[in-house]
Amino acid sequence: MTRTKTASKNGWILGGLALSTRVVLAPMAGYTDLPFRRLVRSFGGVGLAFSEMVNPDSILRGRSRKSAALVATAPDDRPLGWQIYGTHPDLLAEAAQWFEARGAELIDVNMGCPQKKICSRGGGAALMKKPDLAVALARRVVESVKIPVTVKLRLGWDAPDVAVELARGLEGAGAAALTVHGRTRAQRFAGEVDLDGIRQVVEAVRIPVIANGDVFTLAAAREMFRSTGCAAIMIGRHAFSEPWFLRDVERDLVGEPPLPPPTFAERLVMMRRLYADHLALYGERFGVALFRRWIPRFVKGMGAPRPLMIAFLQAATPAEWEAHMGELERWTETVVRA
Ligand SMILES: Cc1cc2nc3c(=O)[nH]c(=O)nc-3n(C[C@H](O)[C@H](O)[C@H](O)COP(=O)(O)O)c2cc1C
Structure with missing residues (x-):
């Protein structure tokens, strides 16, 4: 992986990072640790993976084996985006700098987590209720590091009415790309993913948008690209049951049939x-x-x-x-x- 302005045939550029495929492994707390990222990457096809969401306090002040494991990575675990969450701009900026000092190539800020324990403190998807704070927070993180900063969001809090304006604000704050899970916070994981809502974000900004939600089949992956115009797609839960799925999505994108599932x-x-x-x-x-x-x-x-x-x-x-x-x-x- 190199910092360049050109990507390979099927690749794309995210904030100066050349990513070899348009298929991204989602951040999933409790699952996408180093062992699982390595497993998924071992099949190929992964253009970018994200860490589990990291609480800045746990890395800046924590000394437990658990917090050390949370930030573990390896040379075969690239390219990798470290996802951080919280509401305090200085703390998030400090965490971003902590990762950058340890060789990180990308920071992602979580503005989509629906969990009560995160949202009740104003973090995750609750930031969508305070777009000014969300944009200020992103700007502070962007300004604190040289590496690209991305943001992961949903379409809104209880209605899909925030993402377009927020996305414009985040772009103005210097975000290098956005990931949009096509649901509101109120929906959690229920209901259909709103592909049109994602498309509206894609059309509202010039930075790349990674589209996310319910890609469980190759047909769904194709449809996600076709109807949203996204730069890349992010896959979460289906990687649990088929860690080789991202490889097959990438093969499909270049016109190759899926490989047989592992014996x-x-x-x-x-x-x-x-x-x-x-x-x-x-x-x-x-x-x-x-x-x-x-x-x-x-x-x-x-x-x-x-x-x-x-x-x-x-x-x-x-x-x-x-x-x-x-x-x-x-x-x-x-x-x-x-
Ligand atoms: C167990 C689990 C943990 C998750 N943890 C995070 C997280 O830490 N940060 C985040 O931005 N999204 C998190 N998500 C949301 C996923 O990144 C993704 O947006 C969501 O699962 C929709 O994609 P999918 O339909 O492909 O699974 C989590 C989802 C699951 C199922």
Whole structure:
């Protein structure tokens, strides 16, 4: 990844960063940590990924293993945008500088999170209710660093009536790009994504817009590009069940058919790699516990019996984990032979 004004054939430029594809992995708290980003990137096709949202306090004042893990990255985890959230301009600026000093190439400010605990303090999507503060905050972050700053927003608070004006303000504040999740805060994840609402933002600004929401199929990805005119699309939840989906979206964009989904043997290798990354980042106890979030997805994805999954979820030590993994491996052998 280089800083340049030209991108490769299928790439695009975001604030001077040349990104090789128009497919972006969403920030997802509790999931898009270094191990998962690495897994998704291992298939290819990822033009840009975002971190989980980071509370500036946790990195500037926190010293826990958890906060260290939150900001962990690696050479194969590029390009990466660090997402920060909050309402205090100085604190956000300080956090942006903290990341920049550690080699970050992009900062993203969260103005779309619908969670009560974030919004009740004025952060996330609640910033859409105070567009002046939102713009001032973005400007302060932009002015505090040399790297590009992007903003992720929704269409509005309880109606899709804020994004266009806010997007213009954010562009004026120096945002290098915007991501728009085509829903309001009130909708959370319900209802249809408003592609027309995203298109209106695309048409209102000159900076690139990344369109987001409910891309679960290649047809939905195509439709997102077609009806919004976006520069890129962001994929979140579908990467949980099919971490190779972003690769297939990119293949589709260049007219290539999707590759066959990974075989059982390949999925077991993926699982082991993801697990090893969990242990390396979080330590044995927490790593084994945290890996539980992935067990149902892998086990169900392979169609393995439910009791096997329930038992696997009880694993509390690496030895127990190995025993259950062995069982899953033996089960896949019986299925493959049958
Ligand atoms: C579990 C989970 C955690 C999320 N955490 C964040 C976050 O930290 N920051 C953010 O901007 N959006 C977050 N989102 C929203 C996603 O980035 C994305 O906007 C949303 O899931 C819609 O995209 P999708 O339909 O492709 O999943 C989260 C979504 C989920 C499901």
